[in-house]
Amino acid sequence: MITALEYGFMVNALAASLLAAIACGIVGVYVVVKRIVFISGGISHASFGGIGLGYFLGIEPVLCVIPFGIASALAIGEVSRRTRLSEDSAIGILWAMGMALGIMLIALTPGYAPDLLSYLFGNILMVSRSTLWVMLALDVIIVTVVCLLYKEFLAITFDEEFATVIGIPAHKLYLVLLCLIALTVVMLIRVVGVILVIALLTIPASVSRRFTNDMRKMMGISIIFAALFAITGLYLSYLFDLPSGSTIVLVSGVVFLLTSLIPSGHNFKY
């Protein structure tokens, strides 16, 4: 039987799953169609520095990850443009620096040893009520920005050069998109952890692509899949006492494999 205490955890965990699914369903579609998976991986790992900073300063880590993740996103978006460094080198460097900084700051923090693993691999059962409010606010921001900039985002993800020529501030909007990825990462860190974030940014969107060629519908389908993955994973991890983040990711992976076996009307490469 589920006890009352466990019930409270589960309700929060379910709410967190649904809130995270909205963000990663929408933003994941951009990550997949614009092929910026590696960039997203860079942003999520670099964000770990923010968690370390939060511990070191004694601030709630999630609140610290938001500015840190946005700074990483802007740095990744700008560095390759301003310097002669190639983009993937820039990403690789920030990726590792953020992780190293996070671990260093946590080690330097006096007092108890924080629960590192829960940030690296997620622990959705530890989501607090206040975190849920932060997640809701982030969802509102993401949905609002995407509604306002839907046609501009479509133009720059399809053909950035053409968008630039007709007078869309393509690079600035690209940075906005990277910031949305950073916000999504913040939400997903709670669910699956820094290292597994990339799975929920790519798998639901990749699966949804098999069902439609319309980006709006893709976003809807991908939200549904993300929610299904999270809830199923959560349930299985509860049932068999498994780590929740890894269970969610493995469930997603299995569904992805199954759907890629089904012949579809939209069989393009991903």
Next chain:
Amino acid sequence: MAEEVIGLRNVSVRYGDMPVLEDVSLSIYQHDFLGIIGPNGGGKTTLLKVILGLVKPDKGEVRVFGGDPLQNRRYIGYVPQYSLFDHSFPISVRDVVLTGRARQALFKRYTDHDRKLARSALEVVGMLAFKERQIGRLSGGQQQRVFIARALAAEPKVLLLDEPAAGIDARVQTEFYELLGRLRQKMAIVMVSHDITAVSVHVSKIACLNRRLYYHDSKELLAEDLEAAYQCPVELIAHGIPHRVLREH
């Protein structure tokens, strides 16, 4: 004299230490249909990008409608080299063409006017029937028409086309050049190609580019220009070029 819409004065471009364009000067006037031919890697795409302000010249000056390319490039309709887009991208033909209108009102939805322009652009290129189709599921020639419609939807005053006829079969090419002939009534057209024969038949002026530009503001090419650009005897390149285009010296 017609209005100069695009002007390049002594433009040079290098990538690293490799010169790609050297001392290129060029004037394009209203209602010109300029064909620019040249071997692969000759700098044709780079020349278009310089006009569009996407590549900054190391030396020289570029004027678009008498002003800065960054300011005035929105009057240019750009049809990029075909192979460059992601064929699996989840977007319909109609939405591709609508992106030609995307700058008109940032942060707002498309207006009825935008939709009407996109629709009539698709009509002009004969692709209205395919408006719901995913872009990757069209033939190369059809995609090319859609990209022209996208450029037209922005109501350009000049059209720049980068190798538009590559990968289109001969019958469709004829229709394609007829379409450009009609568009020319309303705007100047610059078309880049490595297919000398096709270009020399349809354009009104012709230039030859291989790092340097050989151009006499006319539909005549000098045999020596062609030889210089292609670095081989003119007989090897000139078969198929009408005699009125190629002037012997």
